[in-house]
Amino acid sequence: MKIFLADTEATLRLGITLGESLTPGSVILLEGDLGAGKTTLVQGIGKGLGINEPIVSPTFTLINEYTEGRFPLYHLDLYRLEPQEVATLNLESYWEGIEVIPGIVAVEWAERLLYKPDSYLSVSLTYGHEGTRQVELTPFNCAISKVIAAI
Ligand SMILES: Nc1ncnc2c1ncn2[C@@H]1O[C@H](COP(=O)(O)OP(=O)(O)OP(=O)(O)O)[C@@H](O)[C@H]1O
Numbered sequence: 001m002k003i004f005l006a007d008t009e010a011t012l013r014l015g016i017t018l019g020e021s022l023t024p025g026s027v028i029l030l031e032g033d034l035g036a037g038k039t040t041l042v043q044g045i046g047k048g049l050g051i052n053e054p055i056v057s058p059t060f061t062l063i064n065e066y067t068e069g070r071f072p073l074y075h076l077d078l079y080r081l082e083p084q085e086v087a088t089l090n091l092e093s094y095w096e097g098i099e100v101i102p103g104i105v106a107v108e109w110a111e112r113l114l115y116k117p118d119s120y121l122s123v124s125l126t127y128g129h130e131g132t133r134q135v136e137l138t139p140f141n142c143a144i145s146k147v148i149a150a151i
Pocket residue numbers: 005006007008009010011032033034035036037038039040041057108131132133
């Protein structure tokens with residue numbers, strides 16, 4: 001499903017809708033060029049979860065964890081990593097909820113993942129006319145379809 005995002009607010013609003021409706025264990029794999037709006041969408045997800053702390057890009061920290069919302073948000077950014085390096089990080093523990101409290105896992109630059117989770121929502125952001133954006137949402141093996149259909 002493709003959605004037109006006229007401005008930053010539209011991207012945030014979509015994120016809020018997702019954050020309000022996703023369940024613990026959901027994985028969001030974000031793809032899109034530099035500056036396409038991936039972090040903005042995750043900021044919306046954080047708001048939707050009730051996180052008041054500012055959500056900043058984890059480009060240098062790799063993973064930021066936010067625990068003050070309805071359930072945790074794990075925000076990952078793989079931009080600076082090679083796929084081989086990503087494979088050694090054992091990121092599976094996040095979506096399998098092993099030794100971490102199940103929450104929402106949002107991954108920027110998810111194209112760097114060699115192994116994807118069994119179920120996830122794919123979010124692909126692209127540039128449109130005059131600085132606008134478009135997003136394509138594709139659920140893989142997950143129950144988010146109803147939420148998306150209602151957007
Ligand atoms: N729908 C939109 N229309 C216009 N600008 C937008 C839209 N959504 C987000 N932006 C703006 O695009 C800029 C880059 O957004 P953001 O940092 O979220 O991108 P990103 O994909 O995370 O970038 P990076 O690849 O560096 O991680 C921000 O200034 C943001 O406000």
